[in-house]
Amino acid sequence: MVLSLGMMRAMSDAPRTARAVARAELTRAILDSATQQLAEVGPAALSVRAVARDLGMASSAVYRYFASRDDLLTALLVEAYDDLGAAVEEADAAVTDRDDVAARWRATAGAVHDWARAHPHRYALTYGSPVPGYAAPQDTVEPATRAPRVLLQLLADALAAGRGVRDLGGRVDPAEVAATGPISAVTEPPLPPEATVRALAVWATLFGHVSLELFGHMNNAVLDYDTHFATVVDLAAYDLGLA
Amino acid sequence: MVLSLGMMRAMSDAPRTARAVARAELTRAILDSATQQLAEVGPAALSVRAVARDLGMASSAVYRYFASRDDLLTALLVEAYDDLGAAVEEADAAVTDRDDVAARWRATAGAVHDWARAHPHRYALTYGSPVPGYAAPQDTVEPATRAPRVLLQLLADALAAGRGVRDLGGRVDPAEVAATGPISAVTEPPLPPEATVRALAVWATLFGHVSLELFGHMNNAVLDYDTHFATVVDLAAYDLGLA
DNA sequence: CACAAACTGTGAGCACTGCTCTCGTTTCGT
DNA sequence: ACGAAACGAGAGCAGTGCTCACAGTTTGTG
16 A cells, blocks of 8 residues: 555554555655655656655555655655754744844844755755646645744734734735635734735745745845845834734 | 747748748747636746647747747747836827826836736736846847837836936946946936936846845735736836826 | 769657556554 | 555656667769
């Protein structure tokens, strides 16, 4: 039986039989080899046969673990989301003064930037162009929400402390409140719609910047990415009402 | 001789011999077939052999026109940039009241959004993840600047009319002025550094939003993309000092 | 006009890919 | 202990990008 991603996780908790533990180890080895290949040759050139060669097994055996090359890529995708999410959560948690929401935002944004530059191919896998007609499996949505959740929560904390955007000069109409409804509810307490909208726009700015930088669209416009990124993050902090 | 992209353009101006015009026509036919394939199966699955089959020729013959599959994709890339650039320029030019810079910005942003949704695969080709280790050929940079140039120019026009962001509360330091220097000089007159920085941030917001929307990262957050996009664009207009 | 050089299309072929299927072996649950 | 499930190996299919030698055509020039 070819395991789903959800089963992979449940399995890693309690590998009972010898076969199950062997399976878990080999699954891990395949993912590690694939991750390495991903970093070396990129997603397009990732080859099941090369992974099999690397592990000294027949290519057909790999299909006992991942039903297709796309399934393997999806597993890497989930791991990448989780890795990024963990990096962002750690960066935010590392800010000792929890009331310094501006610092928490800078740490969050910096973590995204740093992670993306450290793992460009994994970033491309997650936030680049998906395989056309590709619908992200349900397994990917929860890990994908970890990073943005940090931003939303720190904004909620800011609002609780009397800072942060509360209104946008009447620029958010009822239809927009409905349109962004689902995302407002992920924090405790829920964000006001205006704050949610600003947060989404800032999120788009952050990933837009990282994508434009990593994908080479700023080569002739910006000479020093670090300086420019810091400025953009500061602007976003201002827009979010944190600074 | 396999033609470069630059030669392709020069050639299409003055096809003298019968052979040259046949070559131009077949080059065009290959590009058209490839564009159609691109829309149907996406960039990853675009196949030289399939294009050849579509045109009823041997696959090896295609290589007389494009040295490799990547070269063919690069040609499609350049055409996509040009197409998007033209759409944006037309949308801006269609605003009869040239002093209504907010309307021009909405038209510009809307053109990007509309074009991307009409040609998702071509958008992915231009603003999605590039082939890893891929350095955009010099042929692509000029067409790629057409769209952002519209934003920069309309902001310059706004400033000339007494509107638009002039300073950002001292948030732009000298290093940043140097970092974004090259881009400030593309308008006439040149933009103040603060305006350039804001424009770049807004540009990142725009493409960040379109990418997140098209690549499926907002599926569980936003219910109505049109409404949300309009709000984000309005926010950007406010940030740019246009509204 | 003649002719060599350049160009163009063909088909065979190489190395590679994702994936399937069958086969024998090993391990598991009962 | 035994049947079922899982496993790994190898052959094989259909497809890919790309190269090459070959044949035919067009071109600009002597």
